[in-house]
Amino acid sequence: xxxxxxxxxxxxxxxxxxxxxxxxxxxxxxxxxxxxxxxxxxxxxxxxxxxxxxxxxxxxxxxxxxxxxxxxxxxxxxxxxxxxxxxxxxxxxxxxxxxxxxxxxxxxxxxxxxxxxxxxxxxxxxxxxxxxxxxxxxxxxxxxxxxxxxxxxxxxxxxxxxxxxxxxxxxxxxxxxxxxxxxxxxxxxxxxxxxxxxxxxxxxxxxxxxxxxxxxxxxxxxxxxxxxxxxxxxxxxxxxxxxxxxxxxxxxxxxxxxxxxxxxxxxxxxxxxxxxxxxxxxxxxxxxxxxxxxxxxxxxxxxxxxxxxxxxxxxxxxxxxxxxxxxxxxxxxxxxxxxxxxxxxxxxxxxxxxxxxxxxxxxx
Amino acid sequence: xxxxxxxxxxxxxxxxxxxxxxxxxxxxxxxxxxxxxxxxxxxxxxxxxxxxxxxxxxxxxxxxxxxxxxxxxxxxxxxxxxxxxxxxxxxxxxxxxxxxxxxxxxxxxxxxxxxxxxxxxxxxxxxxxxxxxxxxxxxxxxxxxxxxxxxxxxxxxxxxxxxxxxxxxxxxxxxxxxxxxxxxxxxxxxxxxxxxxxxxxxxxxxxxxxxxxxxxxxxxxxxxxxxxxxxxxxxxxxxxxxxxxxxxxxxxxxxxxxxxxxxxxxxxxxxxxxxxxxxxxxxxxxxxxxxxxxxxxxxxxxxxxxxxxxxxxxxxxxxxxxxxxxxxxxxxxxxxxxxxxxxxxxxxxxxxxxxxxxxxxxxxxxxxxxxxxxxxxxxxxxxxx
Ligand SMILES: Cc1cc2nc3c(=O)[nH]c(=O)nc-3n(C[C@H](O)[C@H](O)[C@H](O)COP(=O)(O)OP(=O)(O)OC[C@H]3O[C@@H](n4cnc5c(N)ncnc54)[C@H](O)[C@@H]3O)c2cc1C
Ligand SMILES: Cc1cc2nc3c(=O)[nH]c(=O)nc-3n(C[C@H](O)[C@H](O)[C@H](O)COP(=O)(O)OP(=O)(O)OC[C@H]3O[C@@H](n4cnc5c(N)ncnc54)[C@H](O)[C@@H]3O)c2cc1C
Numbered sequence: 103x104x105x106x107x108x109x110x111x112x113x114x115x116x117x118x119x120x121x122x123x124x125x126x127x128x129x130x131x132x133x134x135x136x137x138x139x140x141x142x143x144x145x146x147x148x149x150x151x152x153x154x155x156x157x158x159x160x161x162x163x164x165x166x167x168x169x170x171x172x173x174x175x176x177x178x179x180x181x182x183x184x185x186x187x188x189x190x191x192x193x194x195x196x197x198x199x200x201x202x203x204x205x206x207x208x209x210x211x212x213x214x215x216x217x218x219x220x221x222x223x224x225x226x227x228x229x230x231x232x233x234x235x236x237x238x239x240x241x242x243x244x245x246x247x248x249x250x251x252x253x254x255x256x257x258x259x260x261x262x263x264x265x266x267x268x269x270x271x272x273x274x275x276x277x278x279x280x281x282x283x284x285x286x287x288x289x290x291x292x293x294x295x296x297x298x299x300x301x302x303x304x305x306x307x308x309x310x311x312x313x314x315x316x317x318x319x320x321x322x323x324x325x326x327x328x329x330x331x332x333x334x335x336x337x338x339x340x341x342x343x344x345x346x347x348x349x350x351x352x353x354x355x356x357x358x359x360x361x362x363x364x365x366x367x368x369x370x371x372x373x374x375x376x377x378x379x380x381x382x383x384x385x386x387x388x389x390x391x392x393x394x395x396x397x398x399x400x401x402x403x404x405x406x407x408x409x410x411x412x413x414x415x416x417x418x419x420x421x422x423x424x425x426x427x428x429x430x431x432x433x434x435x436x437x438x439x440x441x442x443x444x445x446x447x448x449x450x451x452x453x454x455x456x457x458x459x460x461x462x463x464x465x466x
Numbered sequence: 467x468x469x470x471x472x473x474x475x476x477x478x479x480x481x482x483x484x485x486x487x488x489x490x491x492x493x494x495x496x497x498x499x500x501x502x503x504x505x506x507x508x509x510x511x512x513x514x515x516x517x518x519x520x521x522x523x524x525x526x527x528x529x530x531x532x533x534x535x536x537x538x539x540x541x542x543x544x545x546x547x548x549x550x551x552x553x554x555x556x557x558x559x560x561x562x563x564x565x566x567x568x569x570x571x572x573x574x575x576x577x578x579x580x581x582x583x584x585x586x587x588x589x590x591x592x593x594x595x596x597x598x599x600x601x602x603x604x605x606x607x608x609x610x611x612x613x614x615x616x617x618x619x620x621x622x623x624x625x626x627x628x629x630x631x632x633x634x635x636x637x638x639x640x641x642x643x644x645x646x647x648x649x650x651x652x653x654x655x656x657x658x659x660x661x662x663x664x665x666x667x668x669x670x671x672x673x674x675x676x677x678x679x680x681x682x683x684x685x686x687x688x689x690x691x692x693x694x695x696x697x698x699x700x701x702x703x704x705x706x707x708x709x710x711x712x713x714x715x716x717x718x719x720x721x722x723x724x725x726x727x728x729x730x731x732x733x734x735x736x737x738x739x740x741x742x743x744x745x746x747x748x749x750x751x752x753x754x755x756x757x758x759x760x761x762x763x764x765x766x767x768x769x770x771x772x773x774x775x776x777x778x779x780x781x782x783x784x785x786x787x788x789x790x791x792x793x794x795x796x797x798x799x800x801x802x803x804x805x806x807x808x809x810x811x812x813x814x815x816x817x818x819x820x821x822x823x824x825x826x827x828x829x830x831x832x833x834x835x836x837x838x839x840x841x842x843x844x845x846x847x848x849x850x851x
Contacts, residue, residue: 202751
């Protein structure tokens with residue numbers, strides 16, 4: 103192993119929508135960018151999203167996620183100032199600002215002048231008896247299995263969680279030929295957009311609100327699940343158990359920002375439930391409390407792809423600007439992106455996010 | 467609010483918790499441990515937790531022998547239900563030159579003479595039998611003691627803390643001692659970060675690498691400095707390292723934990739800035755990976771789980787500073803363990819309790835007095851990384 107460090111102007115960690123837009127924006131401003139993603143392809147969560155996007159029209163809504171990923175990936179690949187590394191996991195953010203990267207069994211070290219962390223979020227899990235049986239998945243993982251690799255995880259599934267992801271994945275599993283035994287949701291109301299929920303209901307899938315999973319059972323793998331009802335305080339009501347014969351259980355109970363690298367870098371974090379958990383404090387330009395280190399996308403707070411793209415663009419723009427690039431267009435470009443971002447987060451749908459951001463955005 | 471205690475112990479590492487337990491066992495009432503983080507959050511929890519008879523100075527050999535005896539039946543003595551992951555597979559010290567082997571020979575005969583330690587000198591062939599996975603390149607021999615080994619430092623500390631609490635000791639975590647109240651001739655108590663003042667006739671400095679900072683609170687200068695040391699952990703692999711191993715030539719030591727992970731540490735005393743930085747470095751990762759795969763070629767394909775850093779509390783002779791401070795009644799030191807203090811915590815806690823309660827210490831530790839830095843007679847411990 104060599105004790106060698108490569109220098110870079112801007113490193114972007116994560117090639118999902120946030121990272122892709124960060125890289126593009128910075129490169130367009132004139133900076134040189136190294137984009138790293140641990141997957142073998144760019145696009146992040148988008149590559150498995152075959153459904154038409156929710157979100158507002160002007161921000162590519164009603165396009166399909168994987169198409170957006172393809173378009174952005176093409177743009178990045180053809181930009182001479184972006185050097186792309188796939189299969190490259192950033193495993194450490196060290197004291198002297200050096201990133202440790204493992205790429206296909208080799209290790210190299212990168213010392214960028216600016217770092218944009220766009221690592222996305224991880225699926226949460228739930229604690230219940232036998233939750234480690236084979237056949238229990240995160241809903242996002244199942245979406246990858248089905249839509250990217252064309253593999254069905256089983257025949258009959260229980261979906262836990264009726265937010266957008268739970269409902270969309272349920273619908274896609276129906277389309278792919280699986281039976282959906284039920285969707286349970288602990289809250290008294292369905293979190294997903296009603297268009298999606300109505301579609302799965304029309305297909306005959308019961309959605310049990312104020313319900314949760316009690317336990318899974320099975321000898322070597324999932325053979326069934328028991329669900330039960332919750333009272334007004336969220337406590338299970340004995341005697342309301344229902345037994346469902348399923349061979350697959352999907353958990354869609356939320357995402358947590360992947361902030362490990364930022365924590366290691368020494369960024370100040372805050373616990374903001376509205377944004378999915380611990381997130382780094384940052385200013386309006388997405389710069390964290392460690393100078394030169396930025397965050398964007400789900401890593402900054404679980405939101406959605408359009409917001410991730412704009413946050414990425416803002417972070418990329420400012421990182422490049424702070425290195426002396428794109429000085430003439432900076433103000434206009436920044437104002438344009440911020441205006442779009444504000445529009446996206448306006449209205450009642452954005453209320454929770456706005457509340458979360460008010461706790462996470464600080465003046466540096 | 468002001469309150470009182472018989473003894474306030476600063477630091478909830480292995481030393482602080484062991485002292486607290488032994489004081490309570492001696493019948494001292496109203497003992498308080500103040501720890502600024504969680505228990506074992508300092509050097510203790512970051513150590514490799516090896517223990518060995520194999521030291522090169524009389525005092526450390528006697529302490530180690532007594533401490534290992536205590537470790538062997540610690541879980542029972544303290545009625546600790548989880549066990550301390552005591553693993554007595556031996557400790558192997560590798561020699562890469564004739565002079566190193568000579569030093570190990572000298573140490574071994576001293577150990578065997580003083581405490582009947584049973585330390586052996588092994589040929590490269592015998593080493594190969596003991597540890598088939600080891601690369602013997604350059605190895606000219608080694609010393610080995612089958613009763614040495616390693617334990618889990620968290621369990622050992624918690625075992626003492628639990629037993630101490632059972633005997634009435636109070637332990638405050640996430641509480642820092644910010645001031646030591648004292649007159650010109652004696653300590654009077656402490657003030658904590660919670661704003662509380664605790665009056666006490668005895669204050670013990672068991673603050674590990676921060677021992678110098680704490681001593682300065684009463685105007686006492688100790689020649690103590692922090693030095694970062696780092697450790698790498700691999701994924702669990704099949705058990706193939708039955709003993710702990712150390713190489714002074716490479717500055718390396720390693721062990722395999724009961725669940726299969728391999729821990730390897732490398733010291734770089736020449737390269738380290740002497741400050742309180744406890745962050746991990748990538749240079750260490752490069753260095754340790756190179757050395758690890760040199761010693762244990764089979765690990766070339768093992769995956770790394772993580773790395774961490776901790777601080778040694780170093781002194782000029784790599785020896786502890788122990789006991790009362792002349793001229794300042796009630797102030798006791800238990801610091802300066804220079805990277806080998808985990809294993810001695812059990813016996814030193816007892817000795818500190820004996821000193822504080824006016825008994826004869828089980829082992830003569832007079833060399834460790836802070837006075838030695840005035841007289842200038844230093845006897846460095848040779849068996850350190
Ligand atoms: C099932 C599902 C349906 C969704 N539907 C919609 C929708 O309809 N509309 C919408 O707007 N949003 C939707 N979203 C949300 C949207 O996908 C995310 O908000 C968006 O992808 C976040 O983008 P990102 O770039 O922040 O993170 P991600 O897309 O998660 O990308 C992060 C990237 O970082 C890489 N990475 C992580 N850690 C490292 C590391 N240490 N080293 C190197 N690379 C690393 C990952 O491999 C990944 O490629 C959906 C999400 C899911 C799971
Ligand atoms: C990488 C590494 C490997 C090691 N390997 C070994 C080994 O194999 N074998 C061995 O025997 N030893 C080993 N050691 C050494 C061993 O860890 C130490 O000698 C031992 O843990 C010292 O214990 P302690 O209780 O004195 O100090 P510590 O464990 O450091 O405890 C001191 C405590 O005091 C607290 N504190 C400090 N200031 C204050 C304050 N003002 N108020 C309140 N609390 C305070 C700290 O938070 C800390 O928890 C190793 C050390 C390191 C770093």
